[in-house]
Amino acid sequence: MAEYNRVSECVGLITLRNPPVNALSAAVRQGIVDTVQRALSDPNVKSVVICGQNGIFCGGADIKEFGSNMTGPPLIPMIHAIESANKPVVAAIEGSALGGGLELALGCHYRIAHSKARLGLPEVSLGLLPAAGGSQRLPRLIGVPAALNLITTGRHVTAAEALQLGIVDQVTDHNTVDAAVKFALSVAGRSLDPRRISTHPCPQQPDLDALFEEVMQKVRQSARGAIAPIACVQAVRAAATLPYAQGMERERELMATLFTSGQARALQYCFFAERAVGRWRMPSGARWDTSKPRPVHKAAVIGLGTMGRGITVALAQTGLSVIAVETQEKQLMEAKQAISGMLERGAKRRGVAPALDGVIYSQNIQAVADVDLVIEAVFEDIALKTKVFQQLSAVCKPGTLLCTNTSALDVDQLASETPNPELVVGMHFFAPAHVMKLLEVVYGPRSSPQAVATAMQLGKKMGKASVAVGNCRGFVGNRMLKPYIEEAFFLLEEGATPELVDQALEEFGFPMGVFRMSDLSGLDVGWRVRKGDGLVEPGTASGRSARIRQGRRYSPLGDLLCEEGRFGQKTGRGWYQYDKPGSRVARSDPWLHSFLGAYRAQHGLVARRIDHQEVLERCLYALINEGFHILDDGIAAGPEDIDVIYVSGYGWPRHRGGPMFYANMVGLAKVLERLEHYQQLHPEVPHLQPSSLLRRLVASGSPPIHKWGEAIKKLHSQL
Numbered sequence: 260m261a262e263y264n265r266v267s268e269c270v271g272l273i274t275l276r277n278p279p280v281n282a283l284s285a286a287v288r289q290g291i292v293d294t295v296q297r298a299l300s301d302p303n304v305k306s307v308v309i310c311g312q313n314g315i316f317c318g319g320a321d322i323k324e325f326g327s328n329m330t331g332p333p334l335i336p337m338i339h340a341i342e343s344a345n346k347p348v349v350a351a352i353e354g355s356a357l358g359g360g361l362e363l364a365l366g367c368h369y370r371i372a373h374s375k376a377r378l379g380l381p382e383v384s385l386g387l388l389p390a391a392g393g394s395q396r397l398p399r400l401i402g403v404p405a406a407l408n409l410i411t412t413g414r415h416v417t418a419a420e421a422l423q424l425g426i427v428d429q430v431t432d433h434n435t436v437d438a439a440v441k442f443a444l445s446v447a448g449r450s451l452d453p454r455r456i457s458t459h460p461c462p463q464q465p466d467l468d469a470l471f472e473e474v475m476q477k478v479r480q481s482a483r484g485a486i487a488p489i490a491c492v493q494a495v496r497a498a499a500t501l502p503y504a505q506g507m508e509r510e511r512e513l514m515a516t517l518f519t520s521g522q523a524r525a526l527q528y529c530f531f532a533e534r535a536v537g538r539w540r541m542p543s544g545a546r547w548d549t550s551k552p553r554p555v556h557k558a559a560v561i562g563l564g565t566m567g568r569g570i571t572v573a574l575a576q577t578g579l580s581v582i583a584v585e586t587q588e589k590q591l592m593e594a595k596q597a598i599s600g601m602l603e604r605g606a607k608r609r610g611v612a613p614a615l616d617g618v619i620y621s622q623n624i625q626a627v628a629d630v631d632l633v634i635e636a637v638f639e640d641i642a643l644k645t646k647v648f649q650q651l652s653a654v655c656k657p658g659t660l661l662c663t664n665t666s667a668l669d670v671d672q673l674a675s676e677t678p679n680p681e682l683v684v685g686m687h688f689f690a691p692a693h694v695m696k697l698l699e700v701v702y703g704p705r706s707s708p709q710a711v712a713t714a715m716q717l718g719k720k721m722g723k724a725s726v727a728v729g730n731c732r733g734f735v736g737n738r739m740l741k742p743y744i745e746e747a748f749f750l751l752e753e754g755a756t757p758e759l760v761d762q763a764l765e766e767f768g769f770p771m772g773v774f775r776m777s778d779l780s781g782l783d784v785g786w787r788v789r790k791g792d793g794l795v796e797p798g799t800a801s802g803r804s805a806r807i808r809q810g811r812r813y814s815p816l817g818d819l820l821c822e823e824g825r826f827g828q829k830t831g832r833g834w835y836q837y838d839k840p841g842s843r844v845a846r847s848d849p850w851l852h853s854f855l856g857a858y859r860a861q862h863g864l865v866a867r868r869i870d871h872q873e874v875l876e877r878c879l880y881a882l883i884n885e886g887f888h889i890l891d892d893g894i895a896a897g898p899e900d901i902d903v904i905y906v907s908g909y910g911w912p913r914h915r916g917g918p919m920f921y922a923n924m925v926g927l928a929k930v931l932e933r934l935e936h937y938q939q940l941h942p943e944v945p946h947l948q949p950s951s952l953l954r955r956l957v958a959s960g961s962p963p964i965h966k967w968g969e970a971i972k973k974l975h976s977q978l
């Protein structure tokens with residue numbers, strides 16, 4: 260709702276009240292309509308100030324209302340009434356003015372912002388466009404290029420940048436409402452005609468067509484199939500080329516298509532899923548709201564290879580003191596140089612001082628004696644990690660949390676090697692660790708809730724999408740990736756090429772298909788894991804039996820490439836060829852195609868035509884099926900956890916919401932039917948065997964994704 264007061268005798272003060280972000284719910288919109296009318300009809304009121312309670316102006320439309328029948332006064336006429344008012348209306352912006360919140364402020368005649376405020380039109384990230392006049396007013400106010408940038412990226416700007424762009428009229432370090440009231444008094448009685456943005460023409464822009472063509476091309480390239488950024492460009496184009504009323508009509512048409520689109524649903528689901536994963540829970544019943552994190556002031560990183568360096572940077576950038584340990588002097592010196600460089604570049608980008616003094620380098624593990632938390636990032640070898648954990652247990656002060664960055668080893672086994680297994684959790688970062696958003700916090704049966712709470716809080720401080728998951732082979736992300744990669748290998752055996760598979764996945768929205776990604780991360784990584792699992796048999800034994808290992812279908816294609824020294828980009832050859840080792844531009848490799856032909860002939864395989872649909876169904880449904888196993892095993896608490904992991908760490912296109920959301924959109928019955936179909940064709944592939952949870956969900960009527968939690972609980976209790 261909105262509260263009305265008269266202050267300084269002749270200023271009507273309207274305060275938006277809808278915690279936590281004063282979203283423009285039906286009640287708030289009604290409150291604004293009523294209070295604005297009251298202020299305008301009160302002859303004692305000379306000017307009006309609109310502010311938000313609790314230090315935030317407005318977080319925009321209430322996203323929770325979007326799925327339902329929207330009631331209450333619509334935004335556009337409400338904002339129009341403010342702009343047309345015959346008394347000056349001033350927006351007092353503290354905290355955030357985002358989306359509909361900024362559109363409301365753009366309808367006001369003046370905007371005063373606190374220096375710490377952030378403003379933006381982030382609708383594009385929810386699959387929408389600023390459709391309460393924002394796409395028409397902002398270009399008129401700040402010009403087409405700047406408006407295009409803000410509206411197509413959804414980025415938030417600081418108050419200082421907003422002032423420079425001309426979005427706000429004044430920035431204050433003091434009480435924003437007081438400043439706005441003073442300002443409102445000073446402008447009472449002035450002509451408002453020049454202050455009504457909708458009446459302005461768009462500032463002239465030379466070569467408008469070329470500008471829009473260039474931006475459209477850029478947006479299409481980066482959108483990876485998302486439709487909202489394109490609609491945003493079209494809406495701004497309308498602002499630049501049409502009178503306001505016609506531009507508004509175009510804005511409405513474009514929004515009508517976006518508003519009900521699957522992409523908007525997916526993106527809005529992601530918004531809430533990212534917040535939901537912070538409310539973690541463990542099978543033991545431990546939860547985020549009953550588990551208190553320990554304070555972490557000082558941390559240590561053991562092992563300064565690629566991962567350790569990135570983790571050190573991520574920790575130092577949060578303001579923590581970090582002890583970075585590497586036992587070999589040469590490696591330590593190299594790491595110091597690399598970490599300093601990363602900190603300097605990061606600080607330059609963010610316009611702050613680099614936290615170089617926050618990191619102390621040491622060759623001696625004794626240096627970590629007084630830290631609150633250690634992250635071990637040594638080579639992936641259980642004997643080495645066990646030794647490190649035993650040393651840490653002896654050296655660290657009581658209560659120090661011991662975390663491992665392992666991506667493949669058993670966190671429980673490591674915990675069992677320490678006298679305090681309750682203090683051990685996995686913190687699985689993704690390379691490069693100071694850049695990638697995802698962090699899997701892996702708990703074992705003995706990890707204490709406090710240890711999980713501490714790792715989750717630290718992840719949040721580092722700006723990571725932190726997801727608490729149970730301990731199993733590959734945790735959540737890599738466990739689901741395994742069947743996805745295996746299906747891609749099988750498709751090559753059956754007649755596909757890396758180019759075909761990658762094209763299908765990239766058209767779906769992945770930034771890179773599975774083979775280009777494998778070339779980037781290195782084919783030797785998977786080879787080492789398969790060797791460790793006893794799956795690799797050197798040489799090229801032929802016939803069907805060579806492709807059945809440990810009782811299931813196996814493709815040795817990746818191993819054969821590694822035997823040829825083709826490790827991907829780093830060797831200049833992999834599934835593709837590169838100009839030179841380290842080069843990033845993948846080119847089709849005729850050698851690979853004849854290798855595949857010879858391989859098929861040797862194994863008696865006849866290549867058949869494979870289309871994009873089959874690539875998507877085989878790779879994605881196998882991955883999704885593993886996701887259902889993970890939910891059934893209680894490794895992930897809910898589908899949101901899996902989806903956040905895939906969107907923030909594995910390049911799953913955000914506008915498709917994550918694998919489990921995608922399954923929900925496709926229809927669980929359809930996913931089940933296709934898995935059954937492929938399982939019949941490939942009975943020796945266990946990962947195509949539909950998970951029992953998927954079957955049970957379909958049998959119980961395929962509940963929508965937000966009801967899976969209840970369904971899983973119910974289905975488990977019936978077992």
Ligand SMILES: CCCCCC/C=C/CC(=O)SCCNC(=O)CCNC(=O)[C@H](O)C(C)(C)COP(=O)(O)OP(=O)(O)OC[C@H]1O[C@@H](n2cnc3c(N)ncnc32)[C@H](O)[C@@H]1OP(=O)(O)O
Nearest residue numbers: 279280282318319320321322323355357358359381518534
């Ligand atoms: C057909 C015509 C229809 C016309 C429709 C008109 C369309 C208007 C366009 C819009 O305005 S769309 C909304 C645009 N706004 C945003 O995208 C902002 C989203 N919010 C944020 O970015 C952040 O929440 C924040 C405002 C910067 C605050 O960040 P902070 O880290 O402090 O808190 P959070 O944890 O993110 O949020 C707290 C709590 O509030 C919920 N919430 C936030 N914003 C909204 C919102 N706009 N609507 C509903 N709920 C919102 C958030 O979900 C958290 O609650 P939860 O229970 O933990 O999930």
